[in-house]
Amino acid sequence: MGYFEKEWKLNFTQCYSNGKLKYSELNNILQVTASEHAERIGFGYKQMWRVRQSWVLSRMLIEVDELPAYTQEIKIRTWIQDFTGSKSTRNFELLFNDRVIIRATSLWAVFNTKTRKADDLALSTDHLLLFPEKSSTKGQLSKLDSNMAFNNIGTHQVKLSDLDIVNHANNVKYMEWCFDSLDAQEVMNGTICSLEMNYLKELKYQDQVIIGAHQLHPNSTIFRIEKEQRIHFLMLVKRSDNS
Numbered sequence: 068m069g070y071f072e073k074e075w076k077l078n079f080t081q082c083y084s085n086g087k088l089k090y091s092e093l094n095n096i097l098q099v100t101a102s103e104h105a106e107r108i109g110f111g112y113k114q115m116w117r118v119r120q121s122w123v124l125s126r127m128l129i130e131v132d133e134l135p136a137y138t139q140e141i142k143i144r145t146w147i148q149d150f151t152g153s154k155s156t157r158n159f160e161l162l163f164n165d166r167v168i169i170r171a172t173s174l175w176a177v178f179n180t181k182t183r184k185a186d187d188l189a190l191s192t193d194h195l196l197l198f199p200e201k202s203s204t205k206g207q208l209s210k211l212d213s214n215m216a217f218n219n220i221g222t223h224q225v226k227l228s229d230l231d232i233v234n235h236a237n238n239v240k241y242m243e244w245c246f247d248s249l250d251a252q253e254v255m256n257g258t259i260c261s262l263e264m265n266y267l268k269e270l271k272y273q274d275q276v277i278i279g280a281h282q283l284h285p286n287s288t289i290f291r292i293e294k295e296q297r298i299h300f301l302m303l304v305k306r307s308d309n310s
Contacts, residue, residue: 069196070146071104077139083255087134090254090262091243097159097171098124098239100143110190112232118189119181123269124238125154126174126208129262133168135161146198152187153177158203170203180233183269211265211301217279217291221248225274236270241300245290248278258286261305268299 081092105111105122115121135141142162149156154176161169179186223244231237242264246254270276270292276299279291286308292300 069198070144071100071107072142072144073100073103074140074142077135077137077141079137082137084251085255086137087255087257088136090129090246090259091239093129093131093134093161093169094127094242094262095239096143097129097145097161097173100145100159101157101173104145108195110188114190116180119179120186120189121178121180121233122155122175123178123233124173124264124266125176126266127171127262127264128173128204128206128208129169129171130204130206131169131260131262134257135163135168139163146201147195148172148198148201150192150195150197153185156208158198158201160203170205172202172204172208174208178233206261206263209263211263211289211303213289213291213298213301215281215289217281217289219277220280221278223276223278225270225272225276227272229270230272234271236274238264238266238300241266241292242302244276244278244292245280245302248280258306259304260307261303263303265301266299267301268294268297270294270299 075096077088081088083089144160146158147155148158154174157173159171160167177186177188225236229236229240274294276292276294281289283289286306288304290302291298
């Protein structure tokens with residue numbers, strides 16, 4: 068199976084008070100769709116758990132033309148562009164009324180759940196169908212620069228509700244913590260056109276983190292989550308020129 072598609076009808080818990088899909092829920096919808104595709108082709112949670120492995124998100128780039136809204140029916144299309152022994156590039160398109168309004172690309176790494184380190188995939192990939200020439204986003208995944216002064220804008224202690232089935236803070240939560248540290252209108256004004264994320268280290272239950280931000284340009288801000296002066300997450304948010 069190559070391309071995989073899943074339809075979603077947006078409910079009220081997935082939307083901001085202005086009716087638009089939350090960015091964190093967008094991130095989550097993409098990842099849940101990827102997970103279902105992985106299950107279909109033999110690389111899902113249950114298959115990976117048998118060999119003490121899991122997929123962890125390393126990098127992600129989301130490009131937004133417009134956000135869908137409450138009760139709208141959308142379709143997520145996903146495919147694997149590339150795979151090496153320990154990493155996989157997966158792409159996405161979000162369609163509304165058969166029109167692509169959001170594009171994303173992501174880099175996933177194989178994670179050994181016993182050693183808590185990167186690992187080569189222990190499962191066979193002989194049947195895997197790749198689309199090496201089929202990209203989705205205009206931009207490329209990159210290593211975000213953190214060598215700058217950040218202003219501390221918040222703190223967070225990892226709670227039970229932040230954890231997922233791999234017993235660490237779910238990566239979607241990192242975005243939520245950053246946006247929760249901002250004024251609501253900054254997030255909901257509809258000007259965000261690109262979100263690029265680097266997931267660097269996992270966070271565990273009761274870890275205490277500091278959230279920082281640095282204004283790169285009038286229309287771009289980079290966020291940082293750190294624990295004990297070690298960076299765990301970076302996110303570059305770009306806004307359209309009419310912001």
